[in-house]
Amino acid sequence: MSENRLAAETSPYLIQHKDNPVHWWPWGPEAFAQAKASGKPILLSVGYAACHWCHVMAHESFEDRDVAAVMNELFVNIKVDREERPDVDQIYMGALQQLGEQGGWPLTMFLTPEGAPFWGGTYFPKTAKYGRPGFTDVLFQVSRAYGESPDKVAHNTDAILTRLQAAARPAGKTVLALADLDKAAGQIAGLFDRAHGGLRGAPKFPQSGLLELLWRAGTRTGDEHLKAVTAFTLNRMCEGGIYDHLGGGFSRYSVDEMWLVPHFEKMLYDNAQLLELLALAYAETGDELFLTRARETVGWLKREMLTPEGAFAASLDADSEGHEGKFYVWTAEEIVSVLGRADAEEFAAFYDVSDEGNWEGSIILNRTKFGDVSMVEEARLGALKAKLQAAREKRVRPGLDDKVLADWNGLMIAALARAGALLDEPEWVELAARAFRAVTHLMVKDGVLGHSYRAGKLLLPGLASDLAAMARAGIALHEATGDADALEAATAFVETLERDHLDPETGAYFLTSAAADALVVRPFSTLDEALPNYNAVAADALIRLAVLTGRDDLRSRGDRIIAALSGDAAQNPLAHASLLNVLDTRLRLAEIVAVGPARATFADAALRLPFLDRVVVRAGDAAALPAGSLARARAESAPPEGAAFVCVAERCSLPVTDPEDLAGVIRDMRG
Template sequence: MADPANLLGQETSPYLLQHKDNPVHWMPWGPAAFARARAEGKPVLLSVGYAACHWCHVMAHESFEDPTIAAMMNDLFVNVKVDREERPDVDQIYQSALGLLGQQGGWPLTMFLTPEGEPFWGGTYFPPERRWGRPGFPDVLLGVSTTYRQEPDKVVRNTTALKDALHRLAQNRPGAGVDVDLLDEVAARLVQEVDPVHGGIGSAPKFPQTGIVELLWRAWKRTGREDCRAAVVTTLTQMSQGGIYDHLGGGYARYSTDQEWLVPHFEKMLYDNAQLIDLLTTVWQDTRDPLFEARVRETVGWVLREMVSEPGRPVGGGFAATLDADSEGEEGRFYVWTWAEVDRLLGDRAETFARAYDVTERGNWEGTTILNRLKRPEPGTPAEEGALAEMRAVLFQARGARVRPGWDDKVLADWNGLMIAALARAGAVFDEPDWIAAARRAYDFVRTHMQDADGRLWHSWRAGTLRHRGTLDDQAAMARAALALFEVTGDGTCVEQARRWAAVADAQFWDTESGGYFLTAADATDLIVRPRNAQDNAVPSGNGTMLGVLARLWLITGEEGWRRRADALVTAFGGEPGRNFFPLATFLNNVELLHRAVQVVVAGDPAAADTGALLRAVHGAGLPTLVLTPVTPGTALPDGHPAAGKGMVGGRAAAYVCRAMACSLPVTDPAALAALLREDRVTPPPAP
């Protein structure tokens, strides 16, 4: 066995590289670490975090950089560091184990394992000495090590109980199916959890919960329930005017520490912003709220300006993962302002800006100001808003001279899939071809640089190096991205690519015994359990996303095999909503797609004005279950499609609207098409 040392300098993950100079003898996750633990008779200390995580940085500075604490770690444990963004499978298993121990999950995750990878105790952040009701980390280290050596029976009891429980969590709960009435019942229950004043679910801390917010919006579309509509509009308005939004550079932080959306943890994640771009676009289609359009445009601007990995290089085009919360060792320092700074930069305009953005001499957070418009959310006149935009530009330029937060530029296939789909759809809705082009570049990057010849995706790419075979989430999110690009470009090769990625999911991830997809592939051998569920986490559920992919493949191709697989997937998790529907939003939203899709076929030359006018009518409609099939001259719809055999009319572009596998007569007038698409948009609620 090689001499112990910190081995993270050989990694590519920015998070792991942040820890390469710790005096801790960190090892990456892998067989070598567990072999060392067995050889030395030591337990494993597993530490999981990510590059943009503020409390991960705090624990690193307080404990992992401390020579005395590091010496204890090296003496008592084999220490393994994991980037949760690179290994979401590892993170999910041990977060679940922590939950089974009755503790709240989060990052940094600190778990103690046997040399076989079996968890027996853990927590999250531990301070270097006892404070805030938490034990000091040295005391934890000594106590866990002593228990491991002196009370092996207790460790065995814990590991056995946790392993059994983890295997039970991976067992799906099948059911006969899920109908739309159940979706309405779920929405009626969930809307009661929304803060009626500030929006969002519950109290502090508050996360965007985009899947749930979309579920409520869909419920309003189906039933006309005004409380569902109000919950969505309030939530998005308060978030978009709060401090969780970067009013100078665009983009949303990961969550708010308070119930008013004022104080965020300042890290910006690609996945949050992808989901919010998509949701804001959906809600804007019905509300036409200029605030929502502005936030989409500004957030896309931030993505294309700051989140393209290796821009300008031949391999550029993929989207980077995160921006850190910290700079110069302080959380939020890059983003906050003092009254003196604003006054110096804006002069006689400072008072006007301060009134709009809550800037005071005392500040609203730790003596500084987080820019927000919560106290003055209503827009001013066009002239007033134009003047504020000029002032924001001055501050934005000045902010550019500050030390920037850390940038995690690794490209993750699943997160890129989310952003590709969001940009493609938003680009079509807001008539921004550059957004669609950016989505296509990222799609081509992943397809070219991150998949094997057999169509299997890798999860992570950085600096020319691939790491970690893909999970279900990678296959599902990129298949969804391919279909989104097809719907806005008509490029049939995207459908073929989606087929291949879906076929890989079936071959490598499907459970042939109980149904449903595992998170990890059949040949993944370094985990104690194969997770399987339909629950959303920070990103949408892989099983929920796959349900949408299967439904769209069936609707676009007319091939019944995709429908049968979708039905089997619904059945595999059909018993879950009756037990705990809260984390199932993506799955439930795609159940609606499967049952209530609105299929629109637009046949015509994509460069022709009449085709463009029909497509604009489609993209302007608020249809969460829209499945669009562009048909170019010389191509035909597949035989199984309900509009098979239909095309242009008298040389003019024509549209067909299909519901429940029955299609309308051809429509050539954009206004008539818009009216037809509105017919089933809102079903009035039943009389009391």
């Protein structure tokens, strides 16, 4: 057997490293047994397929035989795909931060043979530069410290693990109200860049949870400024280089404050969250730019991210042919060669095209400086973009990480179902339904949802993030279509959360299942990262399921999570937007119940209302509603042809007989 043991793995990231001269092990008991038998410490390297600096460190060090020889002599080397094992990544990223270091990828951590972290960093150059020590120097120094100073190593590991365990305990509970949400929104809005949108400074990330928080606050308070902050940020992103103006879809982040220069990787989860925001913004403002970008992003999703089974792949790499962004950037000469001189000049006026370029001598297509573009101009530009897109397709493509992640798919399925229903795009809803069927078919084994699937290999058991996001997806699909199977699956997912992930001390959920292999600490988080926090997603699903099923015990679970995380959210609202958004849902959720022969008409009208703070329930008659439904008694008075009832804060309306009146009734019910 080769001493590099990654060839049998299915993760595209691990397979990228299968030919390294490093004696890599995948994460697992065999690697730890080897470390214990050899007495060597562990070098843990965590990254992901679309990570640019991961590729740089791989080329500089992991592909270098001399560096690899040092690694092999001094350490047992473990390579981890953070997307496949976010639980492992969360623990050791937290350990790095406890050491006072800023996190990032690649993550390079040094562990005892038992898995306890004692030192680490992120990217290390092969030789000292950028103010960072050279990697081989680090290897020798860490190995020497491990062998000669065991007491110091033990002290480090004890201190780090103690702090990790303390960090995993939420702060004390507090009671948050809508006034607290309004205050937080005002403070956060003040942190936004008035010139370019997004949080001030660079790099700039989409921060979808914060944008949703401001949007909700604007809706709740009537403060149009808060919605304008969100809409302006979306506009700048839609016109910036972070958006792929030819192929659709958003990159992970912008390295500058103008959204011009992206880090070119495209992640499924970013595009899911942004699709929801674009749909909400278009429905409210009627700005065609938001609808266009939403449609183009779904077009990218269908064209480039669909797996053969109908699920969605994880990400597209930033690099191609060894260079970041090479697939996406242009020269003025290349554009002329495709479009011809006259059309190229017209195109250049809109898309910041110049002979000198706008990034390292190349051109990142963007419209940050142009201003409004009319629909007539958009149509003309669309034909030119199609020509450039066809030419770009002949280039060497960035790598596709085609593993299917349940949590990322859950976010995209929910986004497609919600946005598709809101904007009357039935194809999007069907795309969501197909992906939901694919995930539940491929990734549920003996009733247990897995986390990652690729090439017939399923990683079990799944994480709390998987169960929460797929519950969210099932709820969104059920609302959009009335599919009872989707609702049943969502309910099963939250029951598994309660059984296998509950932290009895807090009432919230651990990331890992009780059935999973033990780690040095059991991961628990309240913070939003690039994805909304899984506890917040779970709470939102439970609150909505309580309405759909009539089960008050599910609502109580959601309340329990909100209470557990409220102290942390009060102390740091910037990092807890998802939890604050769930609290808004809990306090303002409108239950719209459509009953009788005309229920489809009423349900369709309800689905055209913003999805953040409403749930749509369908029933043939009052008796078909769940026994615990708030509207059941009211629905008995429905006229023979059918009606809708709106329930807010334990109160239900009289029958609504005109679907066009629903929005007004909800507004009146909320006061």
